Amino acid sequence: MRNDKTLTGGQALVRLLANYGVDTVFGIPGVHTLELYRGLPGSGIRHVLTRHEQGAGFMADGYARVSGKPGVAFIITGPGVTNAATAIGQAYADSIPLLVISSVNHTASLGKGWGCLHETQDQRAMTAPISAFSAVALSPEDLPELIARAYAVFDSERPRPVHISVPLDVLAAPIARDWTAEVVRRPGRGLPAAAALQQAVAKLAGAQRPMIIAGGGALHAAEALAALSERLAAPLFTSVAGKGLLAPQAALAAGATLCTQAGWDMIAEADVVLAIGTEMADTDYWRERLPLSGEVIRVDLDARKFNDFYPCAVALLGDAKASAEALLAALPGAARDAGGAHARVAQLRQQLEASHAPLQLIHKAILERIATVLPENAFIASDMTQLAYTANYLFPSRAPRGWLHPTGYGTLGYGVPAGIGAKFGAPERPGLVLVGDGGFLYTAQELATASEELDSPLVVLLWNNDALGQIRDDMLSLDIEPVGVLPRNPDFALLGRAYGCAVRQPQSLDELERDLRAGFAHPGVTLVELKHACAR
Structure with missing residues (x-):
């Protein structure tokens, strides 16, 4: 001692x-x-x-x-x-x-x-x-x-x-002096230069078909972005990290759909694109480059983003919220006719609905059951799994900081521990983890932490297709004989019980809905294993 x-x-x-x-x-x-x-x-x-x-x-x-x-x-x-x-x-x-x-x-x-x-x-x-x-x-x-x-x-x-x-x-070593109270905070990220703001305002005010792309760097700017979208009559797309920035039922909410053909076609029609708090990465778009034909205005804290893959007509170096508010204050206050923009977003949604492949239709049916029972204030942490890839653009997020996905690095094993950590960041919020069988086994041991520490609902939905499904499908699409994509899985129910989880294994979508509802009512961790065959 x-x-x-x-x-x-x-x-x-x-x-x-x-x-x-x-x-x-x-x-x-x-x-x-x-x-x-x-x-x-x-x-x-x-x-x-x-x-x-x-x-x-x-x-x-x-x-x-x-x-x-x-x-x-x-x-x-x-x-x-x-x-x-x-x-x-x-x-x-x-x-x-x-x-x-x-x-x-x-x-x-x-x-x-x-x-x-x-x-x-x-x-x-x-x-x-x-x-x-x-x-x-x-x-x-x-x-x-x-x-x-x-x-x-x-x-x-x-x-x-x-x-x-x-x-x-x-x-x-003993400290030479007591520096434990020397807290230095530098809050605030500042406004862009006034001249750059004026240029951006002029281009946005003169645009005929403006559109907005907002990312994770704008999560604190939801209110200002919603107002800016309305003022400009500009459809608002988000990256995966920006999901929830605009209420999904809003008439101008184009969602995280820039990874779909319908989204690509729509963004190509913009004459001015305001990209705010997003690095505009191909991991969000599922293609090397967006088909942008209009001018790009970028708001970012990282000056390196202004002249990378999407060189911009106007660069606004500053905070997303402060910049959006400054643009709002400087733009003409008169309302623009939003009828055309509303119709174009409605068309986008119709095109998405008509474009689902058979696998995405299976995912859609699961996601609809999730949406039915998901508590209003819940968050979702997702892993690198096909179900989450579909959910990235299809599942409606009600508010910022409600969708956690490892977009850029794309690492397997993220979902379970991220969901656990999120419970400590917001213990009053129910949590849902979407994870595939492959990714689950990367970090399944963290269920021990969850069972030991959590006394409020965390539901782990394990999508078990007994395969590294995306890699198998990619191999088949490239005419490569599948190798190493059909692992022998353990008994997940026994594993979950060993870690102290409540365990459910629904055999139909109706049972899935019932089991999810029960999981969100359980003060602890529930592992719900859904087999691919049970979701058809």
Whole structure:
């Protein structure tokens, strides 16, 4: 037991995080993080024990997407960092604020190759390409500066993950002064230049067929975007990350349909496209390039986006909400005739309805049952599975931060831990996970965390087609004989019960609806296994 009252670097770091508003951390204690964990008791921060560091990263990601606050993970040196790297990469691709605190070997050994436990040649270099920055604290007094720098990214820049490595001796060293209350926040991301705003207003005011594409960077701008869409009589598309920005029943809501032929045809008709808070990535569009014939106005925090795949006529460097409000204030106040735009969105919906292939019709039937019973304030965390791919454009999201999908990096195994993490970010909201049998087995062990920690509804809908279905279908479409796509699955019901879940196995869509309803009424985790044959 330590008898002195001087805080160690690890203890002080935890206190500092608490003062930044951190209320939850995800992780697994190890021999290299003991001094970090010394600071948790009495800190007010809840520690959630995950069963794998990748799960810790995905849980922190889900927490961040639902709450809007940075998700935080504590992981060990070496294998902890490499295990979490996939989750860090996913957060980087989807612009999610993630703070990963790891240990690293003693400062005297760094880069020496002495063969220390968990040693890597350069731990910082492993995460640098998939983070806003990756740094090593070489003394306890480096920590407040590095945490302030991390929150500057989260508050003022494109929000991406940050990895801070703390050597074992720095975690254990007494601090020279008490810096635990030195909280530095830089809220606000500012307005674009006035001249650029004027150019954008002129182009939007003169447009005959304006349209809007909004992404995850605009999740806090829903009200302003709805008003801007109405003012311009502009149909509003979203990326997958932006689902829910406009109520699905709104006459101008074109949804996340830019991955469909109907969506491509419609966006090609725009003479001006306002792209706000979206990197306009092919992972949202399912094609290399959108058929844009009109001018593009872009609002983004990342200046690199202005001249990449879609060079823009006007670049607005600034916050999505502030920029949308500034455009609204400067645009003519007179209402435009929206009849044509309303009719075009209605036509888009009709075209989508007529375009479903047989597999998508099966998915549609499942999604309709989900929509019938899904609680009003629920969120959905989805994995990389065919059911979710269809749901990305077909399932209506009622509000922002209600649809969590690993779009950019596209990693299997995201859904279950992200859904668990989201429950900690919004414990009052029921959760639904959509996951395929292949992706489920990447992170199924995190059901142990869910059963241990959750006392409110989380329903895991396991879409079991006994295959890596998308890859099998891709092989067949390319005339490749399927190899490695028909795994032998375990008994998922037994597995779920072993982890303490309530388990249901509906044999029809009617039973699915009944079982989902029961799951949302159960104060804990329910695993619903739906076989492909039972959904026909």
